[in-house]
Each structure stands twice: as structure tokens, then as C-alpha cells.
Amino acid sequence: MSSTPPTVEASPQGRKPVISRDDIIAAALKLLGPNRGISTLSLREVAREAGIAPNSIYRHFRDLDELAVALIDLAGDSLRQIIVEARQRATAEHGVVQGCADAFMERLRADDRLLNILLREGKVGSTAFKDAVERQLNFFEEELKLDLMYLATVKNTGLYDPGLTAKAITRLVFTMGGTALDIPKDKHDELSKQIVQMVRMIIAGTQALAAFKTKSGL
Amino acid sequence: MSSTPPTVEASPQGRKPVISRDDIIAAALKLLGPNRGISTLSLREVAREAGIAPNSIYRHFRDLDELAVALIDLAGDSLRQIIVEARQRATAEHGVVQGCADAFMERLRADDRLLNILLREGKVGSTAFKDAVERQLNFFEEELKLDLMYLATVKNTGLYDPGLTAKAITRLVFTMGGTALDIPKDKHDELSKQIVQMVRMIIAGTQALAAFKTKSGL
DNA sequence: TGTACATCAGTGAACGCGCGTTCACTGATGTAC
DNA sequence: TGTACATCAGTGAACGCGCGTTCACTGATGTAC
Numbered sequence A, B: 001m002s003s004t005p006p007t008v009e010a011s012p013q014g015r016k017p018v019i020s021r022d023d024i025i026a027a028a029l030k031l032l033g034p035n036r037g038i039s040t041l042s043l044r045e046v047a048r049e050a051g052i053a054p055n056s057i058y059r060h061f062r063d064l065d066e067l068a069v070a071l072i073d074l075a076g077d078s079l080r081q082i083i084v085e086a087r088q089r090a091t092a093e094h095g096v097v098q099g100c101a102d103a104f105m106e107r108l109r110a111d112d113r114l115l116n117i118l119l120r121e122g123k124v125g126s127t128a129f130k131d132a133v134e135r136q137l138n139f140f141e142e143e144l145k146l147d148l149m150y151l152a153t154v155k156n157t158g159l160y161d162p163g164l165t166a167k168a169i170t171r172l173v174f175t176m177g178g179t180a181l182d183i184p185k186d187k188h189d190e191l192s193k194q195i196v197q198m199v200r201m202i203i204a205g206t207q208a209l210a211a212f213k214t215k216s217g218l
Numbered sequence C, D: 001t002g003t004a005c006a007t008c009a010g011t012g013a014a015c016g017c018g019c020g021t022t023c024a025c026t027g028a029t030g031t032a033c
Helices: A021-031 A043-050 A054-059 A064-090 A096-110 A112-124 A127-155 A162-180 A185-217 B021-031 B043-050 B054-059 B064-090 B096-110 B112-124 B127-155 B162-180 B185-217
Strands: none
Touching: A021 A043, A021 A064, A043 A054, A043 A064, A064 A096, A064 A112, A064 A127, A096 A112, A096 A162, A096 A185, A112 A127, A112 A162, A112 B112, A127 A162, A162 A185, A162 B162, A162 B185, A185 B162, A185 B185, B021 B043, B021 B064, B043 B054, B043 B064, B064 B096, B064 B112, B064 B127, B096 B112, B096 B162, B096 B185, B112 B127, B112 B162, B127 B162, B162 B185
């Protein structure tokens, strides 16, 4: 899961590496963009970008699939960072909703290549890629669900189906965030506001449905 | 926009075509699947599937991009069909929500290759592809918005932001529907129920927010 | 310290492959008379 | 009806290209003594 490569080995004999695993990953990241997914990368292209001979990549990765896994893991780390940031912001005056959306948009700006990987490979990658992305999203949903439940307890509001609510928010934010990669940056603020409103709708809806369920249940 | 090819020309002189434009499109569709996007299709591969020589494709399409556009247009037609079906179902006892979700899932089952194109190319295609998909989705959202507004008038419930509500529903249903392509069919029913619940949340939320706005506005 | 040696990161050349595209062609069809 | 001709869908061969992968290699480094 972690992106830390096993660079330090038992007996580092032989020639010293002039290029590291991370250098190759960085080169691959530079090539990715809104219109390029992992599967469009060629070994020779990555090598060219990294400034090494094509077959030198084999010294660091068994094949391009292994490089892809490393990229997805890295993207997963970036995604996890969002919820950490969101929590830190939520302690301030803004609610968790605003905090989460802000954290997401900021990550998107800073780490766009990494989130782009998740957005893209979640829909079009190999089955293995999709599964990896799905796992990262499920992790995120679980965290968000706990936060939502905590919030509902504190504010004494109902929560219709915490898991489903978390899933709806995650998927919607993720999808809408994906469109941010394709629009000019000066429209990001507007998009951000839209996302916040959408999440508010879902929260208000889950509370309304919970209240309705309680009422009819009694 | 239409997928009808100009097969009937002014003076159809010369040898009769043994293969049609639609045959080639059908061959391309056969090659697409959950793990294959339009951009992964090769001209030779499509030709092989269609049973013709590679360069024969040039008789029907300027290049593969033109074939891709035809595929996307076809997918757009399929998407539009959803809202038509949803409306027909909505007149019966089920609400428009259930109707829309049902129509979507049914389309997904019947036309999975076509919806797959929209789901995939919306995220990973060229800018032109993404724009084409975005246009289809916007069209869908506009229709849904009108339906929502009509519904709100009839039931005399509020509607916080019809456009945004329609967008949230569309994007969420679309994204969740996309995951259906990757899971076994016996789980489709469960997914369908989840989607319906999510949409209900959004609707309940938009009504709750509208009520709140009215109250605080007075 | 010096020397012989093992390790191994990176290299350059070569391979076979599928690709998009081109070219001149073939031969079935419709038209003109 | 018959014949000569124009049209043009589909073809087979060939091209140059970038690809992944292999191979034997080079030479810098660390280790053993």
C-alpha cells in the first residue's frame, strides 16, 4: 500500500544507483494529464522522460504494471490526506461539509496528477486498477461515515443511512471534482460552491428522511 | 448528431457496398467492453472484427476519430432514450425517481456498450470526446430539471435549486451506474435500490432547504 | 594501504510485432447509347 | 437487347514507426584479504 520503495537493501554492493524508483515515478507523473491515463504510457516514453535507457526501467520495476500500482498507491495516500485535512478544518468555524469540499478542491489543485489517476483509473483502468481505486474510496467512505455519525450525535439530528449517505457524498464530490480537471481554474470557485450545495442537499435529505422515519415509526 | 449515415447518395454508381458504415460501428462496439475504451481500438482490429481489409475502413470513415464520433452520438441517443422511458414509467404508480432509476438500470443492461462509452469517455477521452459527453449530460439535466419543476408545482413542494438538483441527481446516478458495469449482475438489484435511496435523499434535501429558505425569508 | 574480485545499475544494438497509411490494382455494378 | 465505359467498394503489398523485450556489455562501487 505504501509508496516507499525498498531502496535500502541488505548489502548495497555494486554500482550506486544514479536514478531512483521515485525518479521514474516522478517522470511518469509528469507525463500524465487530463487526457492521458496510465495505460497510455509507454515504457520507452517514461524512460525518455526520466533520461535513462528504456531497458533501465527493468532495474526498478518488473514491468509497467508494477509502476502503475506504485502510482495508484501514491494517489491513495493523497486521497487519505483529504479527510485528514478536512477534519483539521472542521474543528474551526466551518462545518465538516465546507471543510471537506475545500480540502478536496485544494488537493485537486496541488496534486491534480495524483487525483486524476484515481478519477481516471476508477472508470477505465484494468480490473486490478479499478479494484485498487474502489478500495481507496471505500476507505474514504468509512471515515466519512464515522464523522457523519459523530456529527449527528453532537447536533442531535437524525441520519437516515450513514453508510449510504457517506457513499453518495463521496461519489458525487469525486465525480464533480473530476470535471474540475477539465475546466479553467477561474471557474473552480463556482464549481466548489456547487459541490458544497450538493452535499448540503444530501445532508439535509438524510436528516429529513430520518425525521420522517422516526415520526412514522412512533 | 444523428447516427444515420449518408448511405443513400445522389448517384450510387459503382460496385455495391458489401459492408455498411453501421457494420463497422457494430464491429467496433463488439470490441468495446468494461476495460476497453474507444482510444484503445486500432483500425486494423476493427477491420479484422468487421471481416474486411484494414484500409477498407477508409471508404467509410476519414479516420478512427470519425468512427469515435459516430459511436458517441449513438451513445447520446441511448442516453436520451432513458429520460423518455423514465417519463413513460413516471405516469404509472411509481414516482419519477423510481422510474428514472429503473430506466437507467434497464438501459445499462440492454445497451451496456453504449452507456459504457459515455461513462468512460466522459472521464478519459480527448477534449472533444469529453465535450460531446458533457453536452449529452447537460441535455439530460435540462430535461430532468423541467420534470422536477413540474413535479414540485403539482405536489406543491419547494425546490431549492432545480438546476443544481438535476445536476446532482444526474451525476450521481451516472457515476453509480458506472460501477454496475464492473459488478456481477445479481448485485444490480441492490445497487439499483441504493441509487433510488440516494436520489430520494437529494430530493428530500432540496425540499428541506427550500422550506428553510422560505421560512427564514418570511 | 594496495590489489583482486564480485556485484549490479545502466547501456546500445538488435529482434519481431502491430500499427496507420499509401499505392496501384481488381472487378462488380450502373449508365449511355 | 447488347456493348463499351465510368464509377468506386474492397484488396494485397509495402512503407516507416514506436513499441516491449532480450542480450552481452561496461564500468563504478564495495568487499575480502
